[in-house]
Amino acid sequence: IAGITQAPTSQILAAGRRMTLRCTQDMRHNAMYWYRQDLGLGLRLIHYSNTAGTTGKGEVPDGYSVSRANTDDFPLTLASAVPSQTSVYFCASRVDELGTQYFGPGTRLTVL
Amino acid sequence: SQQGEEDPQALSIQEGENATMNCSYKTSINNLQWYRQNSGRGLVHLILIRSNEREKHSGRLRVTLDTSKKSSSLLITASRAADTASYFCATDLETSGSRLTFGEGTQLTVNP
Numbered sequence: 001i002a003g004i005t006q007a008p009t010s011q012i013l014a015a016g017r018r019m020t021l022r023c024t025q026d027m028r029h030n031a032m033y034w035y036r037q038d039l040g041l042g043l044r045l046i047h048y049s050n051t052a053g054t055t056g057k058g059e060v061p062d063g064y065s066v067s068r069a070n071t072d073d074f075p076l077t078l079a080s081a082v083p084s085q086t087s088v089y090f091c092a093s094r095v096d097e098l099g100t101q102y103f104g105p106g107t108r109l110t111v112l
Numbered sequence: 113s114q115q116g117e118e119d120p121q122a123l124s125i126q127e128g129e130n131a132t133m134n135c136s137y138k139t140s141i142n143n144l145q146w147y148r149q150n151s152g153r154g155l156v157h158l159i160l161i162r163s164n165e166r167e168k169h170s171g172r173l174r175v176t177l178d179t180s181k182k183s184s185s186l187l188i189t190a191s192r193a194a195d196t197a198s199y200f201c202a203t204d205l206e207t208s209g210s211r212l213t214f215g216e217g218t219q220l221t222v223n224p
Contacts (some may be wrong), residue, residue, distance in 0.1 A: 098142075099143065
């Protein structure tokens, strides 16, 4: 693995189902982030983690939860998916102390 | 509302021409960053300018920052068809702890 990987690449999900989006990095970055990207709205921060064992809420956290059991993994869970959660989800990690971020390839999620 | 707002929303130019994109923001920043996103891909960091810097260059990219006007511009010189992408500014707020706030992006199309 080199950089950040996300899985799955895409998913179609029925409303009400539970879904976990996976994110793994092998760069030993302390901080990690989850964003959603919707047309006309840019990227919006869902949750973040400054270091393993800690998490925080971003701009649009409702309906999502995260955990950070170790440095490498930062899964995002939708407990009961709704159609408004249809979006492209990006995981990122912070490269340096200035805040430059390194992004994964994204997960395209469709909730029907 | 978004901290960073880009304009124009879309820009179409011919190869060889220069492309200028602007970003405005509302509150004090530690730094401002520009990212590029090719269609269907994750974001890639281009350049970072600190709040005490006024201009920065990287290859064909030139970024300026005017903290008094709370604005930044990204200039791409001698554009190429491969520069076609969406460009986002992201602000690292003094109060955010390196959590970036993204604008809605400028879609640049460079015609061969």
